[in-house]
Amino acid sequence: MTDSIQVQLRKGVLDLCVLAVLSRGESYGYEIASTLVAAVGMGEGTIYPLMRRMQNDGLVATRIVESSNGPPRKYYRLTPLGRSIFEAHRRDWRSLASSVDKLLEDLP
Template sequence: MVMNTQFKKGVLELCVLALLDRKDCYGYEMVDEISKNISISEGTIYPLLKRLKNEGFVISYLKESPDGPPRKYYRLTDLGKKKKDKLVDEWGEFSMGVNNLLYSKITNNLGDIKDE
């Protein structure tokens, strides 16, 4: 799905944290998994992972790969889990508000449905 860049920037952090809450992943694996739902490139994910690591939300470690050199895996920290939970709550409220605006009928001050 082609999506507005600003939309992606706003939700990519949440997607990465949610994915890492399920399992440890290496960078390309995250890109591959997220790309099944949102079109992103590898170049988008690595700066985000670096920032998340610098802020203490993820840690990284090397793990041997059967297909070549060791891969750098990322793991969510306890602080990262709290951040993910907070973002999930915020996303729920935000998306509900946007959906209400998009899909509910417009009413005037008296509560009557406005014909447009």
């Protein structure tokens, strides 16, 4: 049961995590995936469909850059809408996390 809760929590905050990574600046897919694997343990296979959805929703924009060592890289950056959504989700997360922390602290 614990694994199920951890998986659900990760899935619930994955959008916020991707937006947070991109709020620091433009990044390519593998870089985003590596950061998220290290930070929250999400697999690469989860990241790419999410990036496509975010692009379709207008939250991120992309550009292709030729690479001297291999295939071209797709770079992602936040759009103004993506930045606005990130700020709103970050406020919501902080409020929720604070409320849950308070509830857990008050337990015997």
